[in-house]
Amino acid sequence: MLALRPRCLRLANTHRLASGLAGLAQAKEEAAKAAEWPTALRAVLPFLGLVGAGTAAHAFYDGLWVPLLRDGQSAEKAAEETQPLLDTHVAAAALKHLEGGEVVVVDGVLSGSLLADLQRDLQSLASTPGGLLPNPKVQAGNSEVRTDRVCYLRDPQSFSPSDETGQVPLGGAVLQLCHRRLRATALALEAGSRDMSRKRTFVVPAWTQLAQYTDGSGFYKWHTDGLEQGSGFNPFGWYFWLQRGAVRRRSITAILYLNEEDWPSVAGGALRCRATVAALRGPQPPTANGVAEILPKGGRLVLFDSHKIEHEVVATRRDRWALTVWLHE
Numbered sequence: 001m002l003a004l005r006p007r008c009l010r011l012a013n014t015h016r017l018a019s020g021l022a023g024l025a026q027a028k029e030e031a032a033k034a035a036e037w038p039t040a041l042r043a044v045l046p047f048l049g050l051v052g053a054g055t056a057a058h059a060f061y062d063g064l065w066v067p068l069l070r071d072g073q074s075a076e077k078a079a080e081e082t083q084p085l086l087d088t089h090v091a092a093a094a095l096k097h098l099e100g101g102e103v104v105v106v107d108g109v110l111s112g113s114l115l116a117d118l119q120r121d122l123q124s125l126a127s128t129p130g131g132l133l134p135n136p137k138v139q140a141g142n143s144e145v146r147t148d149r150v151c152y153l154r155d156p157q158s159f160s161p162s163d164e165t166g167q168v169p170l171g172g173a174v175l176q177l178c179h180r181r182l183r184a185t186a187l188a189l190e191a192g193s194r195d196m197s198r199k200r201t202f203v204v205p206a207w208t209q210l211a212q213y214t215d216g217s218g219f220y221k222w223h224t225d226g227l228e229q230g231s232g233f234n235p236f237g238w239y240f241w242l243q244r245g246a247v248r249r250r251s252i253t254a255i256l257y258l259n260e261e262d263w264p265s266v267a268g269g270a271l272r273c274r275a276t277v278a279a280l281r282g283p284q285p286p287t288a289n290g291v292a293e294i295l296p297k298g299g300r301l302v303l304f305d306s307h308k309i310e311h312e313v314v315a316t317r318r319d320r321w322a323l324t325v326w327l328h329e
């Protein structure tokens with residue numbers, strides 16, 4: 001009996017040693033497996049970094065460099081040999097109202113005869129195949145927000161040989177004049193800010209947006225023209241922020257209506273703004289429940305802060321034309 005004891009002890013010790021060794025081997029295997037992950041991650045990290053940097057660079061190039069930093073002009077350049085739509089005095093008054101958060105309306109910036117000639121240019125553009133295209137939102141498959149057809153007008157001489165923006169050269173001579181005079185208005189606004197505490201310096205894009213809202217179907221739901229940014233960090237948020245670089249730097253929205261001078265309220269198509277309106281020339285537009293209703297009368301210029309003013313275009317019962325430039329800072 002006593003002779004059996006040391007043998008049992010030996011066996012027990014051998015068993016303990018064997019299971020200890022097996023445990024060690026398993027732990028080693030697990031540690032090796034765990035080490036595989038960081039190694040794999042380390043291998044793809046440079047590739048991920050490269051893809052991220054490339055995407056960011058492309059977003060910056062496409063969103064800010066091409067549309068604004070490369071192609072944009074100073075107000076002085078934009079107004080070369082062109083008369084702005086406002087004189088400095090009216091522009092100074094407009095800026096004061098804009099800085100107070102109001103929408104500015106100035107009537108009669110184009111003559112009746114020019115508006116009549118303009119209708120011919122617009123009709124010929126509307127009937128040119130491919131002259132006007134569905135707006136970018138509709139092209140992306142969303143017709144819930146806006147339904148207008150657009151064309152991005154640009155001076156023929158401002159095209160670079162390798163232009164990839166898809167913008168078209170200007171149509172008729174009268175449309176060309178409106179495009180130039182609207183962009184030149186940036187210079188009047190700069191001059192109007194000379195005696196103000198905040199001196200303004202604008203960058204003017206090479207293009208203006210010509211939009212046609214068609215009879216019975218044209219609308220644009222409530223929005224602001226600046227960048228609406230979500231809070232918190234996420235990589236798509238940063239991509240969006242870079243890709244919308246030019247939109248982020250919009251400062252003043254300037255809209256010139258190219259319709260005939262007479263636009264009755266039954267024709268619809270009003271621009272509605274959640275703000276008070278300063279009518280610097282022409283009648284005060286009606287306001288109900290804090291919403292001003294501005295009809296798109298031909299020769300009417302509307303200015304507002306791109307980031308602050310919420311606005312919509314209500315359904316129109318006539319073809320409705322608007323030429324817009326966003327002045328950037």
Ligand SMILES: O=C(O)CCC(=O)C(=O)O
Pocket residue numbers: 211220225255270271311312313322324
């Ligand atoms: O045509 C208008 O009156 C305004 C259009 C508009 O809000 C826009 O193009 O962002």
Ligand SMILES: [Fe+2]
Pocket residue numbers: 223224225311
């Ligand atoms: Fe807008």
